Amino acid sequence: MINSELLELEWQNFAPSCERNKVPLLEVLSELSLAEQRVLELGSLSGQHACFMAPKLAVKEWQTSDLAYNLPPLTANIERHGRTLNQAMFPKPLALEVGESSHWPTAHYDVIFTANTLHIMSWQSVQQLFKHLPQVCKPGTRFMVYGPFKCGGDYTSESNAEFEIWLKERNSQSGIRDFEAVDELASNIGFTLKQNIDMPANNQLLVWEFN
Ligand SMILES: C[S@@+](CC[C@H](N)C(=O)[O-])C[C@H]1O[C@@H](n2cnc3c(N)ncnc32)[C@H](O)[C@@H]1O
Structure with a gap:
């Protein structure tokens, strides 16, 4: 059995x-000082990013989340690949639909991270x-967004x-966002863009800081 088949057996909702x-994400995040930070991830899906990166970045906590229907596989993965190693680092995943104010945690985080969402x-x-983002932010909180x-x-x-084109055939509401429009949303709620990092395969890592 090849490695990728083994991985698919070990993970639910495995995302190739x-x-x-x-790895490219870890390399860049390693330069951004996340050690001992509390991270909230939006749209974690399988939790692969969390389980791979959190221990290597030595974060204090990496709180995963996703839509309610994705919680069972996400929870199973976090139990198997995260909590068995370090329960404090991996709290149980949250059901979080970004449009629902009541889904957002009441805690304030150091970093809000989201990839491909x-x-x-x-x-x-x-x-x-x-x-809703300011609900979980304090001065200095960084919002990190990876994607095209x-x-x-x-x-x-x-x-x-x-x-x-592929995205819109699946769901006409999906679409690659304009960097300037997203940056305007961020600056309107008190975030300042600190970094816009080119990533492989024509992706960006955008980093804003809450004032
Ligand atoms: C393409 S997947 C990305 C998963 C993972 N972060 C990655 O990089 O592979 C998009 C994720 O966004 C989540 N998502 C979509 N709409 C959402 C919403 N309104 N609120 C929260 N999560 C959402 C989906 O459930 C899915 O897990």
């Missing part, structure tokens, strides 16, 4: 894309995410333009 981008959820949900973006109204690559 997570396997491809977890803004182009999946509707633009209305993206707006709701930014509306358009810049100046243009795709950053031909492959991203093709990806958008």
Whole structure:
């Protein structure tokens, strides 16, 4: 049995894309000082990023979350690949639909992290995410978003333009977001863009800080 088949047996909702981008993401996040920080992740899906990166980044806590229907596989993965190693680092996953104010935790986090979500959820949900984000932030909280973006109204690559067509065939509400429109949502609620890092496969890691 090859390695990828073994991984698919060990993980529920296994995401091959997570396997491809977890190392480049870790390399960049390792430069951003997350040690001893409390992290809230939105749209964790399988929890692969959390289980791989949290121990290597030596975070204090990595709180995963996703839509309620994704909670059973996410919870099973976090139990198996996270909590068996370190219960305090991996609290039980939360059901969190970004548009539901009551789903957001009452705690304040040092870092809010999300990967490959803004182009999946509707633009209305993206707006709701930014509306509710301050609930979990304190001065200095960083919001880190990984994924593809358009810049100046243009795709950053031909492959991203093709990806958008594929996304919209699955769900017309999905779509690659304009960096400038997302940055405007962030600055409207008191975030300042600190970094815009080019990542492999025409993705970006955007880092804002809450004032
Ligand atoms: C493409 S997956 C990305 C999963 C993982 N973060 C990764 O990088 O592989 C998109 C995730 O966003 C979640 N999602 C979509 N709409 C959402 C919403 N309105 N609120 C919270 N999560 C949402 C989905 O359930 C899914 O887990």
